[in-house]
Amino acid sequence: MLAGIIKGGRVASAYLFVGPPGPEKLAAAQQFADGLQTKSVDRLIIEPDGATLKIAQILELQTLTRYGPTSSPRLVAIIKSADEMTPEAAGAFLKTLEEPSPGVIFVLLVEREERLPETIISRCQKIVFGEPAVVWQRKPELAGWYKDLQQIGQLKLVELFELSARLEKEKDQLEELLYDLAYFSWHELREWRRAKIILETIKDIKKRANLRLTLDVACLRMQTA
Structure with missing residues (x-):
């Protein structure tokens, strides 16, 4: 529509x-x-x-x-x-x-x-909006990111910061990637709290917050969500 x-x-x-x-x-x-x-x-x-x-x-x-x-x-x-x-x-x-x-x-x-x-x-x-108005489908090229998000609760602290560093390297397409991960968290993992954290992170990044610090905090929050 x-x-x-x-x-x-x-x-x-x-x-x-x-x-x-x-x-x-x-x-x-x-x-x-x-x-x-x-x-x-x-x-x-x-x-x-x-x-x-x-x-x-x-x-x-x-x-x-x-x-x-x-x-x-x-x-x-x-x-x-x-x-x-x-x-x-x-x-x-x-x-x-x-x-x-x-x-x-x-x-x-x-x-x-x-x-x-x-x-x-x-x-x-x-x-x-009853059923999702935006149709979401897995992107094969993001399979590694989906796996990271799915296992984030089991990652060690050093692995969390490594994940944050890899996200930072995607800064040219970071917003699109984060939106896709939010959809994955909601539609497949049924983890609304993690999806909300990702959406809040996008908002913080748009406020020109320190990118690496913002991603570090997001990863830590998602691990315990």
């Missing part, structure tokens, strides 16, 4: 991705942004500060999206757990939807749409 939207060129200003917990909604949003040729500088992801999305976060989002994309055809703002907005945050976000900036697309990821005001829901194009 998302591919059809992109191909048809009729892109709405806001989308509501509704579905159960799992990496599918975020991965689909990222692929949607890829299809729209949105560069990382014009790709925003916000998530709850603690248990809720607060009005300060929405006001910051308004500031960041006010002038539209800087070097891409469109700016894509992905809002994780959008159904956790406080009433004040939802009210502020509604104003943003009512007067969208040119070239800005909002993608709201939710598990329980009934927790959002109807005024927000009605302004979004809804896509429901």
Whole structure:
């Protein structure tokens, strides 16, 4: 469906991705942004500060999206757990939807749409995720990485750091590799906690965190997840 939207060129200003917990909604949003040729500088992801999305976060989002994309055809703002907005945050976000900036697309990821005001829901194009919307298949060339992830719980400390070092060497295609490993963790290993750690690692890397340290921490967290 998302591919059809992109191909048809009729892109709405806001989308509501509704579905159960799992990496599918975020991965689909990222692929949607890829299809729209949105560069990382014009790709925003916000998530709850603690248990809720607060009005300060929405006001910051308004500031960041006010002038539209800087070097891409469109700016894509992905809002994780959008159904956790406080009433004040939802009210502020509604104003943003009512007067969208040119070239800005909002993608709201939710598990329980009934927790959002109807005024927000009605302004979004809804896509429901039951079964995974993004079809994932094993890539034979990544068999070694799949094995490493499957056995990460049994690796010694030195082996964990060796794994981190090998990941660092893949920096030119690291994001794609990590997304694939997140899918493998979820779809085949049924290890949602590890998949979540991988997705959080991608986010940290995009914040220009120290790459090696970020990967070291991720490997240590996945071992005990």
